[in-house]
Amino acid sequence: MAGEQPSPWAQALVWVELFGEHGLTExxxxxxxxxxxxxxxxxxxAPAAAHEHGAGQHTAAGGQAGAAQPxxxxxxxxxxxxxxxxxxxxxxxxxxxxxxxxLGVFYRRPSPQAPPFVVEDDEVGPDTTVAIIEVxxxxxxxxxxxxxxxxxxxxxxxxxxxxxxxLFLLEPLAPGAGG
Amino acid sequence: xxxxxxxNRGEIAVRVVTACRRLGLSPVVAVSAADRDSLAARLADRxxxxxxxxxxxxxxxxxxxxxxxxxVDARLLHPGYGFASERPELAAACAEHGxxxxxxxxETLRVLGDKLRARQAAAEAxxxxxxxxxxxxLSQALAAAAEIGYPVLVKAVHGGGGRGxxxxxxxxxxxxxLPVASAEAQAxxxxxxxxxxxxFPAARHVEVQVFGDGEGGVVxxxxxxxxxxxxxxxxxxxxxxxxxxxxxxxxxxxGAARLASRLGxxxxxxxxxxxxxxxxxxxxxxxxxxxxxxxxxxxxHPVTEEAYxxxxxxxxxxxxxxxxxxxxxxxxxxxxxxxxxxxxxxxxGAGFRPVSGRVSRVRLPRGPGLRVDTHLHDGCxxxxxYDSLLAKIIVRAHSRATAIESxxxxxxxxxxxxxxxxxxVHQVVLDHPDFRAGRVTTRWLESVWPPxxxxxxxxxxxxxxxxxxxxxx
Numbered sequence: 001m002a003g004e005q006p007s008p009w010a011q012a013l014v015w016v017e018l019f020g021e022h023g024l025t026e027x028x029x030x031x032x033x034x035x036x037x038x039x040x041x042x043x044x045x046a047p048a049a050a051h052e053h054g055a056g057q058h059t060a061a062g063g064q065a066g067a068a069q070p071x072x073x074x075x076x077x078x079x080x081x082x083x084x085x086x087x088x089x090x091x092x093x094x095x096x097x098x099x100x101x102x103l104g105v106f107y108r109r110p111s112p113q114a115p116p117f118v119v120e121d122d123e124v125g126p127d128t129t130v131a132i133i134e135v136x137x138x139x140x141x142x143x144x145x146x147x148x149x150x151x152x153x154x155x156x157x158x159x160x161x162x163x164x165x166x167l168f169l170l171e172p173l174a175p176g177a178g179g
Numbered sequence: 180x181x182x183x184x185x186x187n188r189g190e191i192a193v194r195v196v197t198a199c200r201r202l203g204l205s206p207v208v209a210v211s212a213a214d215r216d217s218l219a220a221r222l223a224d225r226x227x228x229x230x231x232x233x234x235x236x237x238x239x240x241x242x243x244x245x246x247x248x249x250x251v252d253a254r255l256l257h258p259g260y261g262f263a264s265e266r267p268e269l270a271a272a273c274a275e276h277g278x279x280x281x282x283x284x285x286e287t288l289r290v291l292g293d294k295l296r297a298r299q300a301a302a303e304a305x306x307x308x309x310x311x312x313x314x315x316x317l318s319q320a321l322a323a324a325a326e327i328g329y330p331v332l333v334k335a336v337h338g339g340g341g342r343g344x345x346x347x348x349x350x351x352x353x354x355x356x357l358p359v360a361s362a363e364a365q366a367x368x369x370x371x372x373x374x375x376x377x378x379f380p381a382a383r384h385v386e387v388q389v390f391g392d393g394e395g396g397v398v399x400x401x402x403x404x405x406x407x408x409x410x411x412x413x414x415x416x417x418x419x420x421x422x423x424x425x426x427x428x429x430x431x432x433x434g435a436a437r438l439a440s441r442l443g444x445x446x447x448x449x450x451x452x453x454x455x456x457x458x459x460x461x462x463x464x465x466x467x468x469x470x471x472x473x474x475x476x477x478x479x480h481p482v483t484e485e486a487y488x489x490x491x492x493x494x495x496x497x498x499x500x501x502x503x504x505x506x507x508x509x510x511x512x513x514x515x516x517x518x519x520x521x522x523x524x525x526x527x528g529a530g531f532r533p534v535s536g537r538v539s540r541v542r543l544p545r546g547p548g549l550r551v552d553t554h555l556h557d558g559c560x561x562x563x564x565y566d567s568l569l570a571k572i573i574v575r576a577h578s579r580a581t582a583i584e585s586x587x588x589x590x591x592x593x594x595x596x597x598x599x600x601x602x603x604v605h606q607v608v609l610d611h612p613d614f615r616a617g618r619v620t621t622r623w624l625e626s627v628w629p630p631x632x633x634x635x636x637x638x639x640x641x642x643x644x645x646x647x648x649x650x651x652x
Contacts, residue, residue: 102240135246163237
């Protein structure tokens with residue numbers, strides 16, 4: 001059927017590609033029906049340090065370790081370690097999703113000939129317009145919501161997006177940092 | 180495969196998905212963020228999220244609904260009941276974009292959505308309408324009320340949703356409530372025009388199911404009695420309506436058919452009436468007054484489906500596809516009796532206060548002649564944003580008395596844990612001699628529930644100037 005969403009596997013592969021491209025050490029993405037946890041450590045996602053002595057007993061660790069993690073209500077996969085794998089001084093990069101405020105058609109540019117509002121590596125402010133969502137000929141501007149650097153564009157021009165669907169991944173910029 | 184956008188939630192979304200499956204259509208359910216995990220979303224081929232939980236940001240956004248239908252390549256849009264189902268602009272937007280709206284034409288919805296125009300259409304079709312008049316100012320109102328006869332209901336002409344309706348029982352009371360009603364109509368609906376209508380203190384609610392081919396052809400599928408109500412909300416429905424004289428039955432059915440035919444009505448609709456009196460021994464017609472037309476599938480449609488052995492929702496979809504509906508051209512009289520009890524997530528001991536929460540466990544009844552329409556499953560959430568309806572228990576039996584016994588057993592076998600339900604009210608109703616005799620009016624329930632109140636079946640009148648609110652659907 002036309003307009004079908006990509007399969008969960010196809011979506012997961014996008015995250016894997018991004019993970020490699022940007023040299024991330026940890027990445028957890030959650031959306032309805034899909035949770036992907038990626039780790040660059042050789043041993044793969046492991047329980048948090050507090051549970052390391054209980055080797056092999058991972059089943060119950062998920063929920064407990066999750067308390068020290070970014071929100072992870074699902075229990076499908078163990079959460080990634082809390083930055084323990086990253087080298088000294090290398091901060092874990094937590095990415096922020098810019099999601100669709102409503103269902104509609106996603107446009108990256110103000111008109112077909114114009115350049116995109118933003119491209120990868122652009123820095124944006126909270127009020128920067130990053131996309132347009134069209135609902136029955138009405139154009140709704142989408143703003144970034146936070147200051148950050150565009151890491152990825154998740155949707156193709158002209159696609160139907162649903163409410164809450166990730167449109168962009170941003171690496172947040174600390175206030176006063178960057179520049 | 181032909182895709183159908185199901186633009187609703189709850190049990191009716193499940194019902195439409197079921198009908199799509201029967202016909203080999205591909206159901207796509209449009210959901211709010213609160214319903215991503217709903218049973219309808221699970222059963223459909225796909226769910227698309229319109230917007231946040233609030234209905235005004237999701238299910239009521241006709242632009243999002245049409246956009247969703249276009250986005251998933253839906254050929255049909257089924258609006259269910261409530262929400263945007265009777266909005267002419269949704270039907271019009273569908274037509275404009277080549278989507279078949281599963282319901283009447285936009286112009287039909289415009290006529291029926293306007294109290295005065297609907298009433299006028301009914302009168303032109305020869306239906307009895309309650310005496311009433313549009314009035315401006317007190318002297319006109321007093322003159323009109325004298326002609327109509329007290330008590331009268333004072334309504335905002337451009338009102339809706341059952342809001343802004345006041346009762347006046349004599350001229351002094353009318354003089355007192357009129358300025359207030361006028362100001363409220365102005366504030367609430369932007370026009371202070373008022374409408375006076377005869378009030379029937381003890382009447383039954385009887386409605387006729389019609390199905391139109393859009394060109395004047397109409398199939399009438401009997402009537403339903405929906406008199407068991409609390410605050411204008413139906414609780415229990417049955418088919419056929421008990422204790423209707425042959426004359427009244429013919430008056431209702433013929434009137435409904437004429438009205439639907441004159442409107443060129445397309446699809447399923449319900450013509451609602453008040454019936455005063457409970458069956459004349461001479462077989463003549465009781466006093467009957469047209470109320471309104473509900474231009475959509477109704478909550479209580481399974482009662483008719485089970486009585487007549489039809490699938491009204493499938494018929495709606497087939498009609499929208501331009502195919503034969505599968506309905507009988509001349510349905511006979513139902514051979515049995517059907518009852519439906521609505522179970523809602525409400526606390527009947529606390530004024531039917533709606534309750535949200537998680538349904539930890541559901542056990543539904545099973546047995547011959549038993550049907551349950553529901554969106555419940557173990558662990559499902561009843562969100563606070565929408566209607567409280569949880570399930571409809573429908574029983575069919577060879578007689579009314581047997582159906583009542585069957586329903587009592589079905590309710591006793593139903594377990595819904597986690598939220599309170601209206602089941603206890605139904606047991607009181609089913610056990611009551613008035614109900615068993617088939618002689619209850621729309622205000623009867625107030626006299627038997629809560630049980631501590633007088634149980635003599637006496638019909639109480641609203642107190643002077645009382646706001647009569649709520650809406651039957």
